[in-house]
Amino acid sequence: MKTVFSLMASAVTATFMSAALAESMLPWEDDGVLLGGTTAAPAGELSKEALDQLIEEGETLFVAKFNKREGAGRPGATQAIIPTKQRHLNDQQFARLAGPDAQACSSCHNDPVIGGAGDFVTNVFVSEGFANANFDTSDPQFSNERGTNHLLGAGLIELLAREMSAELVKIRNDALHKAATEGVAVKAPLVTKGVSFGSITALPDGLVDLRKIDGIDTDLVVRPFSQKGVMTSLRQFTVNAMNHHHGMQATERFGTRWTGEGDFDADGVINELSADNISALVAWQATLRVPLEKVPENAEWHAAATLGKEAFKSQGCADCHRTELPLTSLKFNDPGPFDVAGTLNSQQVEAPAVYDLALLEWTQQLPRNENGHVLVPLFGDLKRHTMTDRVNTLLGNELLSQRFVGRDVFMTSELWGIASTAPYGHRNDFTALDEIILAHGGDARTSRDAYAAATREDQIAIIAFLKTLVIE
Numbered sequence: 001m002k003t004v005f006s007l008m009a010s011a012v013t014a015t016f017m018s019a020a021l022a023e024s025m026l027p028w029e030d031d032g033v034l035l036g037g038t039t040a041a042p043a044g045e046l047s048k049e050a051l052d053q054l055i056e057e058g059e060t061l062f063v064a065k066f067n068k069r070e071g072a073g074r075p076g077a078t079q080a081i082i083p084t085k086q087r088h089l090n091d092q093q094f095a096r097l098a099g100p101d102a103q104a105c106s107s108c109h110n111d112p113v114i115g116g117a118g119d120f121v122t123n124v125f126v127s128e129g130f131a132n133a134n135f136d137t138s139d140p141q142f143s144n145e146r147g148t149n150h151l152l153g154a155g156l157i158e159l160l161a162r163e164m165s166a167e168l169v170k171i172r173n174d175a176l177h178k179a180a181t182e183g184v185a186v187k188a189p190l191v192t193k194g195v196s197f198g199s200i201t202a203l204p205d206g207l208v209d210l211r212k213i214d215g216i217d218t219d220l221v222v223r224p225f226s227q228k229g230v231m232t233s234l235r236q237f238t239v240n241a242m243n244h245h246h247g248m249q250a251t252e253r254f255g256t257r258w259t260g261e262g263d264f265d266a267d268g269v270i271n272e273l274s275a276d277n278i279s280a281l282v283a284w285q286a287t288l289r290v291p292l293e294k295v296p297e298n299a300e301w302h303a304a305a306t307l308g309k310e311a312f313k314s315q316g317c318a319d320c321h322r323t324e325l326p327l328t329s330l331k332f333n334d335p336g337p338f339d340v341a342g343t344l345n346s347q348q349v350e351a352p353a354v355y356d357l358a359l360l361e362w363t364q365q366l367p368r369n370e371n372g373h374v375l376v377p378l379f380g381d382l383k384r385h386t387m388t389d390r391v392n393t394l395l396g397n398e399l400l401s402q403r404f405v406g407r408d409v410f411m412t413s414e415l416w417g418i419a420s421t422a423p424y425g426h427r428n429d430f431t432a433l434d435e436i437i438l439a440h441g442g443d444a445r446t447s448r449d450a451y452a453a454a455t456r457e458d459q460i461a462i463i464a465f466l467k468t469l470v471i472e
């Protein structure tokens with residue numbers, strides 16, 4: 001029997017999940033981590049030990065450089081989220097613009113830690129990829145160029161979004177019920193966790209007037225991922241990213257069940273990523289610690305940051321960059337409730353896996369409110385806002401609308417970790433915090449103008465505060 005040497009050696013020898021990764025690898029073999037069969041996706045609530053093992057496996061997959069034998073590359077498929085065939089087989093292994101553009105997730109998400117953000121050089125050219133699958137120009141007519149954001153705290157972000165979506169859907173259902181029983185139109189404000197998404201009017205005949213909703217999709221599901229705010233879950237994003245960046249295809253979307261083919265991308269490898277591979281990646285991302293405010297040791301910086309946090313609130317920054325949002329439950333179910341066909345969801349499995357994030361040491365440090373809810377210090381509102389106006393068009397560089405969202409509309413960036421993730425803005429265009437703040441327009445106009453009109457001392461205080469939001 002071969003001896004195991006590798007990054008995941010301990011995980012492989014010790015775990016029940018080990019069959020999902022290569023059974024035995026020698027450092028001079030070129031097998032990669034995935035050749036070794038699969039096991040079923042985890043189900044039910046995991047013990048701390050089982051969760052730790054799954055997380056370790058997820059990290060192995062996040063840093064793995066996938067090779068051709070494992071299925072890297074997609075000669076027969078495009079980068080599109082909905083499985084789409086190439087018009088002609090494309091035998092280029094990598095293509096910087098249309099992808100596959102990297103060998104590992106961590107090739108981009110690595111600054112300042114694995115799972116972190118990325119410099120301008122890691123920008124991605126996002127295109128749904130139907131008409132122009134193999135564009136070889138960075139001309140914005142063909143794709144939207146986006147900077148790599150960090151994934152720390154992503155599990156809490158998804159949990160917040162799920163709780164908010166559930167509450168908004170309940171508001172709609174209650175309004176419909178009232179309209180039907182009382183025979184009158186019922187207007188209901190869409191407020192959840194203190195964030196307002198406009199309002200709806202439910203009509204007695206069961207229709208809902210959605211014209212007044214704000215910063216959210218018509219199905220009232222908060223989609224917290226991508227800077228556009230159009231992706232529902234870590235699971236959905238992971239399946240997208242694996243195909244787009246690496247040509248690694250998840251069976252739950254590209255397998256026979258949905259496409260009728262075992263080898264949709266025509267690279268000679270079937271079942272490239274099983275449900276448990278995706279589960280491991282989700283578990284790793286969902287359990288990444290959150291970036292926290294770091295109290296500066298330098299007394300002057302400390303004083304400035306304290307002033308800056310107040311100015312951040314009084315200048316309206318915190319209206320969108322909410323300093324914290326309350327989260328009721330730390331139980332992360334995977335698959336989740338709001339995904340649709342092409343990403344495994346909770347209706348498609350007997351029992352979702354449950355990861356109790358309360359088992360993790362870092363969640364125990366988070367403050368709680370008087371109701372016992374965890375206060376997630378995200379500095380965001382999980383809502384989309386218009387970011388340009390007639391005067392200020394700096395954030396209006398995109399030409400393609402994505403999923404029917406306006407071209408100058410973006411989701412509030414979570415600012416936790418901002419001190420460690422330059423450059424800034426959705427295209428990584430801005431090298432200094434002051435620049436990106438002044439680039440705000442549209443819905444952020446009043447706040448931006450308050451910052452621009454503030455004394456130099458107050459401006460520096462805001463930056464001094466933002467510089468305490470570090471990833472360590």
Ligand code: HEC
Nearest residue numbers: 102105108124146147148149225226227237238241242245
């Ligand atoms: C070539 C660089 C690159 C690679 C490789 C890459 N990403 Fe990303 N990632 C990005 C960019 C750019 C964004 C922002 C996309 C946007 O806003 O539209 C992003 C966003 C994300 C997000 C959403 C984060 C948020 O808060 O909105 C997740 C989750 C994610 N990536 C996971 C992955 C996983 C898992 C892999 C490997 C399968 C991966 N990424 C590989 C560049 C990359």
Ligand code: HEC
Nearest residue numbers: 316317320385395410411412413424425426443444447451
């Ligand atoms: C109306 C909502 C809104 C207000 C008010 C607002 N922002 Fe933003 N902020 C956003 C959005 C949306 C983005 C993402 C913009 C983009 O990249 O397209 C953003 C991005 C940022 C970024 C860059 C994040 C990154 O990861 O690159 C910083 C820093 C920032 N805001 C700070 C501030 C400060 C400081 C203020 C107050 C002076 C402020 N914002 C007011 C919505 C707002």
